[in-house]
Each structure stands twice: as structure tokens, then as C-alpha cells.
Amino acid sequence: MAVTRNGIIEIFFETFGDDADPAMLLINGLGSQCISYEDEFCDRIAAFGYFVIRFDNRDVGLSSRWDEAQGANLEAAGGVSGDAPYSLSDMANDAVAVLDALGIERAHVMGLSMGGMIVQAMAIDHPERFITLTSVMSTTGDVDVGQASEEALKVLLSPMPTDREGAIALQLAGARTWGSPDAYDVTRITEHTNRALDRSPKTAGVGRQMKAILTSGSRSEGLSTSQIPTLVLHGSNDTLVNHSGGVRTAEVIPGARLVTIEGMGHDLAPNYWDRVIALLTEHASRHR
Numbered sequence: 682m683a684v685t686r687n688g689i690i691e692i693f694f695e696t697f698g699d700d701a702d703p704a705m706l707l708i709n710g711l712g713s714q715c716i717s718y719e720d721e722f723c724d725r726i727a728a729f730g731y732f733v734i735r736f737d738n739r740d741v742g743l744s745s746r747w748d749e750a751q752g753a754n755l756e757a758a759g760g761v762s763g764d765a766p767y768s769l770s771d772m773a774n775d776a777v778a779v780l781d782a783l784g785i786e787r788a789h790v791m792g793l794s795m796g797g798m799i800v801q802a803m804a805i806d807h808p809e810r811f812i813t814l815t816s817v818m819s820t821t822g823d824v825d826v827g828q829a830s831e832e833a834l835k836v837l838l839s840p841m842p843t844d845r846e847g848a849i850a851l852q853l854a855g856a857r858t859w860g861s862p863d864a865y866d867v868t869r870i871t872e873h874t875n876r877a878l879d880r881s882p883k884t885a886g887v888g889r890q891m892k893a894i895l896t897s898g899s900r901s902e903g904l905s906t907s908q909i910p911t912l913v914l915h916g917s918n919d920t921l922v923n924h925s926g927g928v929r930t931a932e933v934i935p936g937a938r939l940v941t942i943e944g945m946g947h948d949l950a951p952n953y954w955d956r957v958i959a960l961l962t963e964h965a966s967r968h969r
Contacts (some may be wrong), residue, residue, distance in 0.1 A: 682694070684743075685778050685779055685781070686778065687771075692737065693737045694715070694734055695715065695736070696735075697723040697733040697734075700732050701732070702727075702730050702732040704789065705733045705790075705965065706779070706788045706790045707735045707796075708793070708796035708799050708800055709736075710793045710795045711794060711795040711894070712741055712890060713741065714877050715742060716873075716877065717949070722954055731962070734779060734780075734788075737881075738772055738796075739767070739771075739886070740883070740886025742881045742883065746885065747766055747767065747886060748885060765892040765893055766889055766892075767893055768897050769799055769801075769897040770802045770897070772799045772802070772893065773800075773803035773806055774806075776799060776803055777810060787811060788811065789968075790811055790813070791817060794818050794922060795819075795890060796817075796819070797816040797820075798820070798894060800814055801816060801903075804909055805907075808908070813910045813967075813968050814934075815914065816911065816913050817914040818927070820927070821900050821926065821929050821933060822898055823899045824899075826925040827926020827927075828923055829921050830859075833858050836854050836855050836859075841887065845878055848874060848878060852870055852873075853871070858921075859920045860946045860947065861948055862918060862944070864950030864953070869951075904930075907934050910936070911937035912938050912940065913927050913931040913934075913937055913938065913940070914927070914940050914942060915927030915928075915940075915942070916953075919945070919947045920947065921946075922947060924941065940960055
């Protein structure tokens with residue numbers, strides 16, 4: 682485990698495997714800590730011959746909270762003024778800072794949900810840092826695709842609990858609403874939520890990350906000239922980011938391959954690790 686900086690923002694990261702292997706950078710979704718990529722999941726990718734890197738996005742986990750790190754010099758923190766203190770592009774710069782800290786020029790990069798949006802922003806701003814791109818359960822920022830169902834949106838916008846029991850209940854409600862129907866496991870979800878709360882109880886950053894999503898606009902035009910080999914994965918049962926978001930992502934990126942994973946919702950449940958890891962490493966192996 683280690684930390685690096687993007688301006689005054691401190692980013693926590695961890696690695697798995699041999700640093701002589703090609704790098705595989707994993708980027709998290711909204712409000713989630715890097716441990717959402719479970720140790721076993723990372724170890725299994727590393728076993729295919731990849732140097733796996735996971736990190737906490739700004740405002741969650743062990744990385745800097747914006748309200749603690751910011752000062753008079755917003756530019757030094759990589760941010761904009763107004764209601765959205767930073768953008769997805771700023772968060773993409775955090776990912777680049779992690780690669781820089783490890784001396785990695787190019788990497789295979791995968792992102793889930795908001796992480797997929799960050800990967801897309803990174804592809805537009807820093808295409809030279811990629812070997813391959815994998816966007817999972819994500820969308821392009823176009824308002825006509827990838828929208829949440831009414832029920833999912835209601836849970837997503839629920840007030841953030843201030844106690845542990847409430848936080849666990851909200852995670853269970855989310856998993857029940859948009860998670861993979863055949864992977865709803867109260868014990869697993871509760872244990873993971875407790876681990877995350879014990880590691881870092883930060884919650885205020887979720888709203889700021891949401892603002893970054895809502896104010897960053899469409900990436901379709903920027904992605905339309907991408908030459909990065911791209912894989913798009915999306916679950917058929919995703920009610921938080923509708924499958925149409927994955928379809929649009931694959932449509933706008935030249936040569937992108939779309940794979941719909943039947944039954945999967947908006948989560949990375951162990952039930953689907955075999956399928957996701959096989960697709961991810963197969964895609965990467967074609968461009969080693």
C-alpha cells in the first residue's frame with residue numbers, strides 16, 4: 682500500500698502481483714472504496730500475469746476528502762469553482778498520478794460504473810497511457826441513455842445514514858434494487874459494508890462525486906476518435922445504469938466490442954467473477 686499526490690489531493694493505492702507484468706489499473710464506482718475490488722478478485726487477475734493496481738478515488742476511503750484538502754488554491758487541487766468542486770477529468774488525473782507514481786507509462790485500464798466514466802474521461806485526455814480500455818456497467822454521459830429506473834433513483838438519492846445500521850440497510854436496499862438478482866447475499870453485503878465502514882466512514886464525498894458525474898457532460902464526441910482497443914461489459918439486469926448506456930459506449934468508440942452478461946445487475950458479485958475476469962484478461966491478452 683502507498684500514497685501519491687495529484688496537486689494537494691492524496692491518493693491511496695495498493696498493488697497485487699509482479700510489477701514486471703503488464704499493469705491492470707482498476708477504477709471504482711460512486712462512493713465505493715478500492716476494497717470493492719476484493720483481494721481475491723485482484724489476485725485472480727494477477728495470476729493471469731498482470732500487475733494489478735486498485736486505488737481510492739478522491740473523497741472516499743483513505744484518499745483525501747475534498748473538504749479537508751481544499752484551500753484557497755483550488756487549481757492546485759485540480760478542481761473547478763461552483764457547485765461541482767471537481768470533474769471526472771480531475772478524477773482521471775488522479776488515476777494518471779497513480780500510474781506516474783509506479784513508473785508505468787501504459788496500462789490496461791478498467792472502470793466500473795462511475796469508474797467507467799472516469800476511464801472514458803482518461804481515454805479522451807490521456808489516450809497515450811492506455812494499452813486497452815474496459816468500461817463496465819457505465820455510460821457516456823448522454824442524457825438519452827443509461828438512465829436509472831425510478832425505483833433505483835429513489836434509493837440512490839436517499840439521505841445518507843449517519844449510523845452503522847442505517848448504512849448497512851441502505852447498502853442492502855441498493856443491492857436488492859439494482860444488484861444481480863441471483864447474487865443477493867445479506868451476509869456478504871453486510872460483512873463488506875462493515876469492512877468499508879471500519880476502514881473509512883467517509884460519506885460526504887459521495888455527493889461531490891455525483892456532482893462530478895452530472896456536470897461533466899457527454900463524452901461521446903471525445904470518444905468517437907479513440908483508437909484504444911475497447912471492451913464494454915454490461916449486465917442485462919442493470920437498473921441503476923440502463924443497458925443502453927453500455928450500448929451507446931460501444932457505438933461511439935470505434936471498434937469497441939460489447940458483451941452483455943445475462944442476469945448481472947449493477948454489481949460485481951462473486952457469481953460473475955469467472956465471466957468478467959475471463960473477458961477482461963482475454964481482451965488484454967490480445968494487446969500485450
